[in-house]
Amino acid sequence: MTEPTPMLTPEGQPAASPDLEPPPLQAPEVRTRGWQALTPRGRKQRLDRLAELAAVHADEKGRSLWAEAFRRLRRNPAAVIGAVILLLFVLVALIGPFFVPYSPTSTEWADQVKEGQNIIPGPSAEHWFGLDHNGRDEFSRVIVGARQTLLVGVVATTLGLTVGCLIGGLAGAAYGLGGRRGRQIDNFMMRIIDMLLAMPSLLLAVSVAALLGPSLITVMIAVGVISVPVFARLLRGSMISQAHAEYVTAATALGVRRGKVAIGHVLPNSLAPVLVQATLTLATAIIEAAALSFLGLGNPDPAVPEWGVMLTDALTRLEVAPRLTVYPAIGIIITAFGFTLLGEAMRESLDPKLRR
Amino acid sequence: MLRYVVRRLLQLIPTLLGLSLILFIWLHRLPGGPETAILGERGTPESRAQLRHDLGLDQPLWIQYGRFMRRMLTGDLGVSISTHRPVVTEFAERFPGTVELTVSALLLAIGLGIPLGYLAARRRGSMVDHGSVAGSLLGVCVPIFVLAYLVKEVFAVKLGWFPAAGRQDVTIDATRVTNFYILDGILTGEWDAAADALKHLVLPAVTLATIPLAIIVRMTRASVLEVLGEDYVRTAQAKGLTENTVRRRHVMRNALLPVVTTIGLLTGGLLSGAVLTETVYAFTGIGQFIAESIDHRDYPVLMGFIMFIAIIYVTVNLLVDLSYGLIDPRVRVR
Numbered sequence: 001m002t003e004p005t006p007m008l009t010p011e012g013q014p015a016a017s018p019d020l021e022p023p024p025l026q027a028p029e030v031r032t033r034g035w036q037a038l039t040p041r042g043r044k045q046r047l048d049r050l051a052e053l054a055a056v057h058a059d060e061k062g063r064s065l066w067a068e069a070f071r072r073l074r075r076n077p078a079a080v081i082g083a084v085i086l087l088l089f090v091l092v093a094l095i096g097p098f099f100v101p102y103s104p105t106s107t108e109w110a111d112q113v114k115e116g117q118n119i120i121p122g123p124s125a126e127h128w129f130g131l132d133h134n135g136r137d138e139f140s141r142v143i144v145g146a147r148q149t150l151l152v153g154v155v156a157t158t159l160g161l162t163v164g165c166l167i168g169g170l171a172g173a174a175y176g177l178g179g180r181r182g183r184q185i186d187n188f189m190m191r192i193i194d195m196l197l198a199m200p201s202l203l204l205a206v207s208v209a210a211l212l213g214p215s216l217i218t219v220m221i222a223v224g225v226i227s228v229p230v231f232a233r234l235l236r237g238s239m240i241s242q243a244h245a246e247y248v249t250a251a252t253a254l255g256v257r258r259g260k261v262a263i264g265h266v267l268p269n270s271l272a273p274v275l276v277q278a279t280l281t282l283a284t285a286i287i288e289a290a291a292l293s294f295l296g297l298g299n300p301d302p303a304v305p306e307w308g309v310m311l312t313d314a315l316t317r318l319e320v321a322p323r324l325t326v327y328p329a330i331g332i333i334i335t336a337f338g339f340t341l342l343g344e345a346m347r348e349s350l351d352p353k354l355r356r
Numbered sequence: 357m358l359r360y361v362v363r364r365l366l367q368l369i370p371t372l373l374g375l376s377l378i379l380f381i382w383l384h385r386l387p388g389g390p391e392t393a394i395l396g397e398r399g400t401p402e403s404r405a406q407l408r409h410d411l412g413l414d415q416p417l418w419i420q421y422g423r424f425m426r427r428m429l430t431g432d433l434g435v436s437i438s439t440h441r442p443v444v445t446e447f448a449e450r451f452p453g454t455v456e457l458t459v460s461a462l463l464l465a466i467g468l469g470i471p472l473g474y475l476a477a478r479r480r481g482s483m484v485d486h487g488s489v490a491g492s493l494l495g496v497c498v499p500i501f502v503l504a505y506l507v508k509e510v511f512a513v514k515l516g517w518f519p520a521a522g523r524q525d526v527t528i529d530a531t532r533v534t535n536f537y538i539l540d541g542i543l544t545g546e547w548d549a550a551a552d553a554l555k556h557l558v559l560p561a562v563t564l565a566t567i568p569l570a571i572i573v574r575m576t577r578a579s580v581l582e583v584l585g586e587d588y589v590r591t592a593q594a595k596g597l598t599e600n601t602v603r604r605r606h607v608m609r610n611a612l613l614p615v616v617t618t619i620g621l622l623t624g625g626l627l628s629g630a631v632l633t634e635t636v637y638a639f640t641g642i643g644q645f646i647a648e649s650i651d652h653r654d655y656p657v658l659m660g661f662i663m664f665i666a667i668i669y670v671t672v673n674l675l676v677d678l679s680y681g682l683i684d685p686r687v688r689v690r
Contacts, residue, residue, distance in 0.1 A: 203627070207662055284496075
């Protein structure tokens with residue numbers, strides 16, 4: 001087999017191979033009848049042959065597609081910058097908290113802070129980023145806050161991704177492969193998704209947060225819920241567009257069960273846009289979580305430093321100590337920027353139309 | 357066309373019904389139920405029972421839901437816990453402010469974003485291109501309330517060019533006609549009132565415009581890039597049309613289609629952004645009221661507003677879909 005251009009629907013690949021006969025007839029009903037007419041032995045042989053082909057096919061195709069995308073990604077400066085930012089962020093978030101000079105919750109230096117006289121000590125050799133309004137070491141709080149911010153972003157995105165893909169995958173498979181009944185199921189599920197989409201994202205998060213009461217878990221769920229309809233729509237659309245690819249027809253014609261076609265063939269070919277979206281969603285999740293904190297629906301536990309909460313506290317003291325705003329704000333902006341850069345670069349490297 | 361409109365309107369019904377059901381259940385799931393939301397924690401058991409009876413909470417759920425729906429349909433959204441005024445009244449006073457803010461932000465974003473996106477695509481790889489792409493990527497990463505605070509600090513507090521808070525100076529005794537302050541000023545001929553309202557609008561609108569601007573620039577750029585590669589553009593250029601004509605007749609007409617769809621989807625982001633922007637600038641719109649209601653746990657207000665905003669949101673998106681038929685003849689056929 002010649003190396004195909006990546007990111008195409010693998011049109012007619014099994015059929016193009018000399019070992020596999022193309023389906024003899026065009027109309028689907030007739031094709032089914034032809035398939036039933038096969039002897040069990042012939043059927044088994046053909047299935048084995050298909051499995052063999054599919055294995056080789058999936059292997060080569062899969063590796064080359066992703067490898068090709070990765071190769072393009074590496075050459076894209078935006079992707080490299082994004083990846084480096086994220087690597088640094090993840091490193092700081094994971095191991096930073098073990099190396100902070102002070103406890104992020106210790107108010108040992110509270111006597112140096114005189115809010116009434118607008119005195120909040122700035123950076124010094126002892127406290128690199130100075131103290132915050134409660135006399136805590138700002139540097140330690142920023143570092144430990146990175147972990148909390150990453151945690152909220154990752155958990156919320158994973159939640160949205162899982163639920164969204166479950167709904168979208170089911171709807172997409174039902175619509176693409178389930179016939180008339182499937183389209184009804186799809187229609188029903190999409191109406192539910194429409195309901196979620198009918199609310200502006202932040203207000204959706206606010207309703208969820210108000211319903212569950214403020215806590216760390218609430219923030220994660222509220223932010224995750226926002227992305228459920230996005231992932232669901234995306235995966236559904238992607239799966240439906242794949243449902244008419246010829247490899248699906250080929251697999252169906254050879255008697256692969258519909259469920260297996262959906263999971264083993266259609267789903268892996270539909271995941272690329274979802275992965276791109278997940279990267280971009282991580283950026284918005286961090287920003288939305290900060291917005292929830294700003295509206296007073298964030299994590300109410302003041303002991304746990306989190307950039308959104310720190311930012312909200314600092315903004316009311318912008319006049320007194322602008323630096324307290326700058327640290328968490330820069331943290332949020334740069335992290336979100338890293339995810340956005342990488343996500344956009346991934347989208348570009350996976351999109352055949354944008355390839356140069 | 358008419359059949360399409362009717363079908364789309366009918367499709368909205370189950371969506372909105374489902375949403376109302378969710379909201380209804382939400383109210384009933386509140387800790388302590390609706391009577392706590394109304395009476396607060398102070399209510400005596402007797403007053404609670406009385407209120408439960410008055411509100412019909414001792415009746416079966418489906419009857420309650422029916423009543424709830426009837427009230428919703430007649431426009432009765434209940435009374436705010438914090439201001440003790442009907443939610444609808446609060447709404448009528450504040451909604452025009454949000455419309456002023458979001459519409460001017462959107463117009464700003466469209467007016468700047470489409471030319472900028474076109475320029476970036478036309479001069480692909482130039483400084484304009486790289487600058488606008490990087491700027492729009494960075495733009496979506498800045499939390500809007502941070503930007504709002506910074507803009508306010510610089511242009512209102514430090515430089516003093518614009519007022520820092522409110523929709524109009526409290527010393528101005530303006531006549532209210534529509535509650536659109538700028539429009540009121542023009543209608544009544546109180547020009548100073550209109551100018552003052554406009555001055556108050558500048559900073560919030562500029563702040564809020566950054567979100568749609570970033571998205572519109574990127575959408576326009578991508579869309580124009582795609583169209584520029586089309587055969588008909590090359591043909592138009594080859595037959596010697598001026599760049600202006602090619603742009604107007606061939607490039608923009610086709611490139612703007614996906615941008616229009618995006619603008620419909622932006623309403624959600626704008627309304628979310630309005631909540632944050634209005635809060636920072638103490639701009640008395642519904643966004644600020646929602647933020648206050650969250651603080652006060654003012655559930656009737658929150659519920660009514662969420663329902664209302666959902667209706668606006670789906671309506672705007674319906675209008676956008678319909679306008680699609682107007683600008684794209686290919687869609688009209690179906």
